[in-house]
Amino acid sequence: xxxxxxxxxxxxxxxxxxxxxxxxxxxxxxxxxxxxxxxxxxxxxxxxxxxxxxxxxxxxxxxxxxxxxxxxxxxxxxxxxxxxxxxxxxxxxxxxxxxxxxxxxxxxxxxxxxxxxxxxxxxxxxxxxxxxxxxxxxxxxxxxxxxxxxxxxxxxxxxxxxxxxxxxxxxxxxxxxxxxxxxxxxxxxxxxxxxxxxxxxxxxxxxxxxxxxxxxxxxxxxxxxxxxxxxxxxxxxxxxxxxxxxxxxxxxxxxxxxxxxxxxxxxxxxxxxxxxxxxxxxxxxxxxxxxxxxxxxxxxxxxxxxxxxxxxxxxxxxxxxxxxxxxx
Amino acid sequence: xxxxxxxxxxxxxxxxxxxxxxxxxxxxxxxxxxxxxxxxxxxxxxxxxxxxxxxxxxxxxxxxxxxxxxxxxxxxxxxxxxxxxxxxxxxxxxxxxxxxxxxxxxxxxxxxxxxxxxxxxxxxxxxxxxxxxxxxxxxxxxxxxxxxxxxxxxxxxxxxxxxxxxxxxxxxxxxxxxxxxxxxxxxxxxxxxxxxxxxxxxxxxxxxxxxxxxxxxxxxxxxxxxxxxxxxxxxxxxxxxxxxxxxxxxxxxxxxxxxxxxxxxxxxxxxxxxxxxxxxxxxxxxxxxxxxxxxxxxxxxxxxxxxxxxxxxxxxxxxxxxxxxxxx
Numbered sequence: 001x002x003x004x005x006x007x008x009x010x011x012x013x014x015x016x017x018x019x020x021x022x023x024x025x026x027x028x029x030x031x032x033x034x035x036x037x038x039x040x041x042x043x044x045x046x047x048x049x050x051x052x053x054x055x056x057x058x059x060x061x062x063x064x065x066x067x068x069x070x071x072x073x074x075x076x077x078x079x080x081x082x083x084x085x086x087x088x089x090x091x092x093x094x095x096x097x098x099x100x101x102x103x104x105x106x107x108x109x110x111x112x113x114x115x116x117x118x119x120x121x122x123x124x125x126x127x128x129x130x131x132x133x134x135x136x137x138x139x140x141x142x143x144x145x146x147x148x149x150x151x152x153x154x155x156x157x158x159x160x161x162x163x164x165x166x167x168x169x170x171x172x173x174x175x176x177x178x179x180x181x182x183x184x185x186x187x188x189x190x191x192x193x194x195x196x197x198x199x200x201x202x203x204x205x206x207x208x209x210x211x212x213x214x215x216x217x218x219x220x221x222x223x224x225x226x227x228x229x230x231x232x233x234x235x236x237x238x239x240x241x242x243x244x245x246x247x248x249x250x251x252x253x254x255x256x257x258x259x260x261x262x263x264x265x266x267x268x269x270x271x272x273x274x275x276x277x278x279x280x281x282x283x284x285x286x287x288x289x290x291x292x293x294x295x296x297x298x299x300x301x302x303x304x305x306x307x308x309x310x311x312x313x314x315x316x317x318x319x320x321x322x323x324x325x326x327x328x
Numbered sequence: 329x330x331x332x333x334x335x336x337x338x339x340x341x342x343x344x345x346x347x348x349x350x351x352x353x354x355x356x357x358x359x360x361x362x363x364x365x366x367x368x369x370x371x372x373x374x375x376x377x378x379x380x381x382x383x384x385x386x387x388x389x390x391x392x393x394x395x396x397x398x399x400x401x402x403x404x405x406x407x408x409x410x411x412x413x414x415x416x417x418x419x420x421x422x423x424x425x426x427x428x429x430x431x432x433x434x435x436x437x438x439x440x441x442x443x444x445x446x447x448x449x450x451x452x453x454x455x456x457x458x459x460x461x462x463x464x465x466x467x468x469x470x471x472x473x474x475x476x477x478x479x480x481x482x483x484x485x486x487x488x489x490x491x492x493x494x495x496x497x498x499x500x501x502x503x504x505x506x507x508x509x510x511x512x513x514x515x516x517x518x519x520x521x522x523x524x525x526x527x528x529x530x531x532x533x534x535x536x537x538x539x540x541x542x543x544x545x546x547x548x549x550x551x552x553x554x555x556x557x558x559x560x561x562x563x564x565x566x567x568x569x570x571x572x573x574x575x576x577x578x579x580x581x582x583x584x585x586x587x588x589x590x591x592x593x594x595x596x597x598x599x600x601x602x603x604x605x606x607x608x609x610x611x612x613x614x615x616x617x618x619x620x621x622x623x624x625x626x627x628x629x630x631x632x633x634x635x636x637x638x639x640x641x642x643x644x645x646x647x648x649x650x651x652x653x654x655x656x
Contacts, residue, residue, distance in 0.1 A: 170536035170554040171528065177555045178524050185514035185521060193513060196506050197525055200499065205610055208498035214585055224582065226498040227505045254552065257542055279607060282533055 017043040023122040032109045039123035040091040040098025045082035054080050056089040057137030057144035060249050063097035064089040072318030079322040093119040094248040102244035113256045117147045131155050138162035138314030143256045149268040150261045162273040163281045163314040165289035167257040175201050176250035183243050191243040192234030204277040204310035263296050270300035280311040345371040351450040360437045367451035368419040368426025373410035382408045384417040385465030385472035388577050391425035392417045400646030407650040421447040422576040430572035441584045445475045459483050466490035466642030471584045477596035478589045490601040491609045491642040493617035495585040503529050504578035511571050519571040520562030532605040532638035591624050598628035608639040
């Protein structure tokens with residue numbers, strides 16, 4: 001079953017199409033298989049007349065409406081302009097915004113970043129798209145962009161990997177594990193705590209200090225402002241994210257490691273973007289990954305974004321990212 | 329009541345005295361008062377014949393047995409040698425290792441770093457000590473050392489403040505709040521999770537990567553090695569620390585801010601030690617605090633410890649700290 005919903009969203013003149021694609025049975029990397037897999041896609045621009053096809057891969061808490069959360073990159077006159085380009089984002093396998101995930105398939109198997117990308121490739125094939133000029137994503141989305149280049153080297157022009165590299169760090173694995181522990185300890189309020197733990201790793205000391213310092217909560221009461229901020233963020237997140245999806249997607253991040261991925265072809269150009277204040281995906285590691293990919297034969301380059309927003313800069317500094325990419 | 333327990337601990341030839349001092353009623357900074365306050369002290373060396381009196385102030389999870397957890401600094405031939413110096417460490421008010429805290433006084437009031445130091449001053453007075461040549465501590469212990477210099481400027485020769493500065497950061501306040509939330513969410517296992525959250529802020533990405541990378545747990549099973557490490561640390565901590573003390577002491581850290589402390593005298597020399605890879609108490613902020621103290625008239629200097637151990641370097645790199653301090 002494929003449902004299509006068309007809508008026109010200002011300020012985009014282009015049509016925005018929401019499609020839920022049934023890609024059938026998917027054999028997973030661990031040998032298990034998932035039946036009747038759904039992939040929910042949002043498509044900005046006309047795929048037939050487009051100058052280029054851009055696939056946006058989203059992060060842990062994202063959804064397919066990329067122009068909503070990455071507005072500085074997608075829109076009229078922006079880096080990806082739906083009047084000329086066709087920009088597609090697919091809700092990742094295991095998530096909870098329209099694609100198959102642990103809330104509608106029980107029990108849901110352990111999946112990998114490779115599985116996510118395989119599902120996307122099948123969904124794009126359903127759309128008649130077998131070549132993407134650019135795949136771009138940050139964080140877990142960056143892992144997917146890199147996986148795309150390695151798994152489908154004939155089908156990718158350029159992969160842009162932002163705030164991510166070719167594996168996941170011990171520190172990142174530990175943070176994810178603590179988030180899952182918070183969910184296990186308290187199924188009701190644990191997801192909120194998990195989000196707060198993660199959020200501290202997405203920000204920088206400098207940013208938090210400037211915004212909150214040790215002031216008392218702006219909304220009154222006895223807590224500190226930074227506590228009030230995190231409480232709000234945690235509650236918001238818990239109301240829109242599935243705890244099961246959170247567990248599923250963080251496990252896929254933990255297991256991501258393509259340092260030994262067998263290289264068949266090195267056609268895609270790789271662009272790694274490190275963020276200067278990123279504590280979760282340190283820029284040094286992003287740079288080292290670009291060198292490893294060069295050593296394996298890829299045209300890989302490294303760009304560093306100077307920001308004090310920490311890992312979150314891949315979302316909050318979209319205009320800076322667009323500027324850096326335009327300059328390449 | 330004052331109890332004295334003498335013991336001789338190898339490799340120290342000196343006597344080690346454990347004393348629990350009753351300092352009576354203590355009026356707190358918030359105006360409340362605590363009755364029959366106990367302060368538990370460990371004393372290395374002879375206070376009468378000593379060349380100098382050294383007060384060690386401990387951190388969040390520490391106790392008064394400083395030579396156990398700071399062995400590279402305290403011992404024969406070391407920076408503080410109990411054969412010549414008298415080294416005293418007092419379990420901080422609110423903790424759970426012999427001094428009054430929330431486990432034996434209910435309800436226990438909200439206390440401050442100022443209260444901790446006032447209690448220590450009273451305990452030292454009971455011992456007949458009204459001048460300390462050096463007060464030294466890291467983290468919460470560093471906050472106490474600085475508080476000593478400001479609150480008792482005539483009674484301190486040098487205050488050595490390691491991995492700490494004149495206030496606490498928004499990020500640090502947030503991390504403490506998440507630890508307390510974990511305890512509230514799950515009174516049974518929450519303290520372990522709180523410790524794990526905190527531990528990630530004490531380490532560095534580099535250290536964790538080298539020790540654990542994304543390897544599977546060395547003790548087998550399906551978890552990652554870094555998870556196994558944190559699980560072990562969390563369980564150990566939960567078995568030796570009181571959740572109530574954890575809540576009490578973290579709140580005192582949160583509220584610490586002596587940037588506006590009224591300066592009467594500037595007799596003490598201040599030495600601030602920043603740790604290059606410290607993410608919780610960033611070295612830039614330690615340096616800035618030393619400049620603020622200079623501007624307020626103190627002889628304050630800044631030393632930076634180059635370490636990849638993160639905040640924990642104040643414990644794990646004791647020999648390096650001793651070396652830096654000897655070089656001054």
